[in-house]
Amino acid sequence: MAKVNFETPAFRPYPLIPALQPDVMKGEGPFVAKPNMQEPLGYPGELLDNWQEVAIAKMGELLKKYRSFRVFLDACVKCGACTDKCHYLLGTADPKNMPVARQDLLRQVYRRYFTWGGKLFPNLVGAQDLTKEVLDDWYNYYHQCSQCRRCSVFCPYGIDTAEISMAAREIMDCVGKGQKYCNEIIGKVYKIGNNLGLPEPALRDTLAGLEEDIKLDTDVDVRLPLNEAGAEILVVTPSADFFAEPHIDGLVGYAKVFHQAGISWTLSSHASEAANFGMFIGSYDNMRRVALRIREAALDLKVKRIVFGECGHAWRVAYSFLNTLAGPFDFLDQRYPIPQHICEFTYDLIQRGALKLDKSANDHRRITFHDSCNVARASRMGNIPGGQFIIPRAIIKATCNYYYDMPADTIHDQTFCCGGGGGLLTDDLMELRVKGALPRMEALKQVVDNYGVTHMAAICAICKSQFTKVLPFYGFRLDQIVSVHQLVSDAIILK
Amino acid sequence: MAIEVNGKTIETDEEGYLVNLADWNEDAAKILAAQDELELTESHWEVINFLREYYDEYQIAPAVRVLTKAIGKKLGPEKGNSKYLYELFPYGPAKQACRFAGLPKPTGCV
Numbered sequence: 001m002a003k004v005n006f007e008t009p010a011f012r013p014y015p016l017i018p019a020l021q022p023d024v025m026k027g028e029g030p031f032v033a034k035p036n037m038q039e040p041l042g043y044p045g046e047l048l049d050n051w052q053e054v055a056i057a058k059m060g061e062l063l064k065k066y067r068s069f070r071v072f073l074d075a076c077v078k079c080g081a082c083t084d085k086c087h088y089l090l091g092t093a094d095p096k097n098m099p100v101a102r103q104d105l106l107r108q109v110y111r112r113y114f115t116w117g118g119k120l121f122p123n124l125v126g127a128q129d130l131t132k133e134v135l136d137d138w139y140n141y142y143h144q145c146s147q148c149r150r151c152s153v154f155c156p157y158g159i160d161t162a163e164i165s166m167a168a169r170e171i172m173d174c175v176g177k178g179q180k181y182c183n184e185i186i187g188k189v190y191k192i193g194n195n196l197g198l199p200e201p202a203l204r205d206t207l208a209g210l211e212e213d214i215k216l217d218t219d220v221d222v223r224l225p226l227n228e229a230g231a232e233i234l235v236v237t238p239s240a241d242f243f244a245e246p247h248i249d250g251l252v253g254y255a256k257v258f259h260q261a262g263i264s265w266t267l268s269s270h271a272s273e274a275a276n277f278g279m280f281i282g283s284y285d286n287m288r289r290v291a292l293r294i295r296e297a298a299l300d301l302k303v304k305r306i307v308f309g310e311c312g313h314a315w316r317v318a319y320s321f322l323n324t325l326a327g328p329f330d331f332l333d334q335r336y337p338i339p340q341h342i343c344e345f346t347y348d349l350i351q352r353g354a355l356k357l358d359k360s361a362n363d364h365r366r367i368t369f370h371d372s373c374n375v376a377r378a379s380r381m382g383n384i385p386g387g388q389f390i391i392p393r394a395i396i397k398a399t400c401n402y403y404y405d406m407p408a409d410t411i412h413d414q415t416f417c418c419g420g421g422g423g424l425l426t427d428d429l430m431e432l433r434v435k436g437a438l439p440r441m442e443a444l445k446q447v448v449d450n451y452g453v454t455h456m457a458a459i460c461a462i463c464k465s466q467f468t469k470v471l472p473f474y475g476f477r478l479d480q481i482v483s484v485h486q487l488v489s490d491a492i493i494l495k
Numbered sequence: 496m497a498i499e500v501n502g503k504t505i506e507t508d509e510e511g512y513l514v515n516l517a518d519w520n521e522d523a524a525k526i527l528a529a530q531d532e533l534e535l536t537e538s539h540w541e542v543i544n545f546l547r548e549y550y551d552e553y554q555i556a557p558a559v560r561v562l563t564k565a566i567g568k569k570l571g572p573e574k575g576n577s578k579y580l581y582e583l584f585p586y587g588p589a590k591q592a593c594r595f596a597g598l599p600k601p602t603g604c605v
Contacts, residue, residue, distance in 0.1 A: 031509050180509075185602050195603030202553035209561055240604040243558040244589070245577055275604060311604075425604060427510060427590070461604035469587075478581075 006431040008473040009091055009438045011445055017084040018093040025094035029140040030428045033178035040187045041286055044176035051175035052130050056113050058174045059106075062167050063114060068160070069167055073110045075157040076100060082151040082161075087416050088144050091435030096141050099151035099161045105137055106168050139177055142168040144432055147280065147422035148373035153413055162422070166282025169423075173281055181426035182277045189290050194239035194273035200226075203269055206242050210252055220494040222259045224251070224267065229301045231266035233258070235342070236274045236294055236318075237309025238461035246482050247464055250310050253485025256492050257346050260355055265307075271297035274314035275461065280423035288325050291317060295326040304333040307340045310483055312372035312421065312460030315341055319379035341381050343459060346488060347391045350398045356493040359401045365455045366402040367487065368447050369393055370440065370467075371415035372460035386412070392459055392484055399491035404451040410443035418458075420466030433466060434473045441474040448476075457484045498526050512593070512600050519597030527595050531586065535595070539583055541570065546596040556593045556601055 035045025048054055063070045082099040084090065089097040096102065104126070111118030111127035118127030128134060147162035172178065188197040198206075207224040214222045225231065235258075241251040258265045271294045278287030298306055306329075308318050318339045323329065329338045337344060349355045369392060381387040389412045397403050410416050419436030447453040458464050458481060467481035496507045500523045506514040511530060513519055524543060528535050535543070545565055549557045557565070559577055567575015580588035589601050 181602075188602060196555065196601060196605065197599075198555050199553065202555045202557075205553065206558050206561055209558075209564060213560075213564075238604050243601065243603075244605040245559050248558060248560050273603075465604050479577075 004430060004434075006434070009435055011442055011474075015090075015439070015442060018090060020095045021093040022095055025092045025097065025140075025144060025432070027140055028136070029143045029179075030424075030426055031180040032139075033180045033183040037180060037183040037187055038173070038176065038178050040190055041173070041178070041183055041283070043173045043178055043183075047176045051135070051177075055130060055135070055171050055175045056109075058171045059110065059167075060114065062170065063110075066163070066167070068163060072103070072159045072164055073107050076103060076107070076159055077157070079156060081154045081156060082159075085151045085154050087148070087150070087419060087439045088146070088432065088436045091419070091438040092144075092432070094144075096137070097144055099155075102141055102145055103159065103161055103164050105134070105141055106164055109134060135172070135175075135177070138168050139172060142172070143179060143424065143429070145422060146373070146417045146420065146424050146436070148417035149377045150373070150414065150417065153377065165422070166279070168282075169280070170282035173283065178281070179423065181428075182281050182423040186277050186281070186286055186290065189273055189277075189293070193270055193293070195275050195277070196239040196243055198239055198242060198272065200269040203242060203267075203272060207267070210248070210255070214252060214255070218494050220259070222255050222494065224255050225265065226267050227269055227301065228264070228266040231264040231301060231303055233263060233265040233305045233307050234271070234294075234298050234301055234303040235265055235267055235307050235309060236271050236297075236314070236339075237267070237342075238274045238311040238314060239272055240461035240465060241309055242272070244461070244465055245468070246479070246486055247310075247461055249486035249489060250483025251485075253483065253487075253489035253492075254309060254342055256489050256494060257342075257349065257355065257485070260492060260494060261349055266301060266303070268297035268301060270300065274308050274311040274318070276314060276317045277423060279313055279317055287317065287321070291322060291325040294322070295329075298329075299331065305336050305340065306332065306338065307342055307345055309342050310459040310461065310485060312374040312462060316374040316378040341391075342485065343391050343395055344381050346395055346485070347382065350395065355488075356495070357399050357488070357491040358493055359399060359491055361491045362400040362487055363402070365400060365482075365487070366404065366451060366453045367396055367400050367482075368404050368406050368444065368453045368456050369396055369411075369484075370406075370418065370456050370458045370463060371411050372458060372463050373415060373417050373421055375459060376415045377413055392457075395484055396457055396487055399487045404447050404453055406443040406447050410439065416440040416443065418460075418463040418466040419470060421460075421462050425462050425466055430469075434470050437466070437470040437474070441470070441476075444476070445474075455480050455482050457482050457487060459484050498523065498530075500526055510594075510600060513597045516597055516599070523597065524595045531591065539592075539595070542566065542580065542583060542588065542592050543596045545569075546592055546598060550596070550598050556589060556598050559589055562588060
């Protein structure tokens with residue numbers, strides 16, 4: 001609630017590895033899902049009596065299903081390259097937030113039940129029985145991982161802690177210990193169509209209000225259509241774009257871009273959510289069920305193209321998995337990327353000179369760009385390597401006169417998580433979120449001090465909400481985070 | 496968790512939101528606000544009442560933009576902005592005001 005009982009970490013003069021504080025973040029973890037949040041996802045309502053047996057069986061199943069999971073558990077040589085790469089370790093100093101230690105929570109159990117050494121000589125190989133204490137540690141520390149994959153960039157073996165953390169959450173869901181935040185939200189997607197639980201009439205009312213606002217601002221009739229069959233493009237965007245600030249200004253930006261391009265588009269109330277929290281909980285089945293809604297909407301509305309709005313992990317699901325999850329998309333126009341990112345769409349128009357942009361409209365802002373983890377490290381944009389770094393920056397530079405990058409080891413594929421990704425954007429994890437934001441806030445401070453940066457732009461709903469919340473803890477203003485398409489919206493000259 | 500309102504026990508969830516929306520009354524709102532060390536003024540009630548009306552119609556809290564616009568129309572443009580709402584509800588108009596209004600917490604990436 002309103003008051004917090006922790007201290008915001010101080011900016012460090014030099015970003016050194018903090019002195020470790022064992023167990024400082026030990027706790028019960030985030031709120032546990034109630035039976036009515038577990039069951040619609042196909043999980044037991046509460047912790048099973050034989051949870052240990054079920055957990056081990058599930059681990060065995062995942063080891064067979066995902067070769068990568070077994071390789072990641074086997075391959076670590078404890079070289080230490082990952083230890084200081086996690087924003088949660090840097091912000092909390094709890095050694096269990098070292099990626100290798102986080103992996104070891106699962107690895108010790110894997111060794112005990114799935115390797116010869118661990119079965120015969122558990123003490124010699126760091127193997128551990130799956131006890132209630134271990135399960136509690138899993139629940140706590142696998143909900144202190146935002147699955148950002150920064151550590152995997154530095155691991156010489158490419159071990160992906162995110163995949164281990166997803167597997168751990170899937171195992172916990174299957175024994176009846178799911179997380180309230182993620183699971184309640186997935187249930188809302190099934191029931192209503194989006195994470196917010198925003199029903200169609202409310203969505204329609206919100207969109208009509210935005211059309212009114214744009215008309216007032218610009219004197220141009222820009223539409224935000226809903227469920228319009230036969231439109232060329234289906235836009236799938238995070239429901240936060242309909243609700244929160246500064247997200248909604250990004251949505252207005254998309255609408256203006258489509259208007260200017262003269263291409264018909266529509267939103268769908270059935271697929272009124274780009275986010276797919278099925279990925280955060282490592283559940284292929286739930287991820288697929290959420291993704292299929294997009295296919296259904298595309299077929300139903302007879303669109304030719306699908307474009308995704310500003311949402312980090314949605315773009316990972318879309319770019320990397322959508323075709324196998326919900327494909328084949330043979331009914332879409334094959335001349336365009338399937339699916340396409342709104343930034344690719346806008347960038348193409350800018351390249352072709354199809355948008356008239358007045359950069360001076362953003363002269364009151366000096367901008368930096370926060371690379372969102374799932375876009376930076378788990379996907380791409382356009383047809384050039386590193387397009388996911390180049391394209392959003394190119395859009396900003398086409399719409400703003402003043403752009404400055406944060407330090408090189410905090411951007412592109414080395415970007416730091418906002419601190420709230422991976423299913424952790426919940427108030428019961430506020431201490432973790434504030435502390436995990438430290439490295440990003442330090443990088444922002446540098447460009448604020450050195451270049452007078454006033455705003456940070458992002459292309460992820462989670463990042464935007466997280467920064468709105470944590471910026472004030474570090475002495476910034478909550479409205480210093482903006483949507484990339486908000487900058488487009490302010491610079492575009494409509495006709 | 497629960498709160499006591501005029502001798503009646505009203506159930507809340509872990510985050511202090513009412514479990515049954517029908518349990519809400521003005522005294523409950525005052526007690527929920529007191530938990531956040533806030534005293535509800537006329538300005539707070541204007542927002543809370545709008546939220547409840549909107550919820551009645553749409554089964555969800557309004558977007559922040561919809562809320563600021565409505566407040567601006569009703570109380571003048573100087574109040575139709577999120578800065579004004581954050582002054583009233585420092586933890587964020589969407590979540591904190593919903594809690595006092597007895598509405599469910601907005602979920603998702605917000």
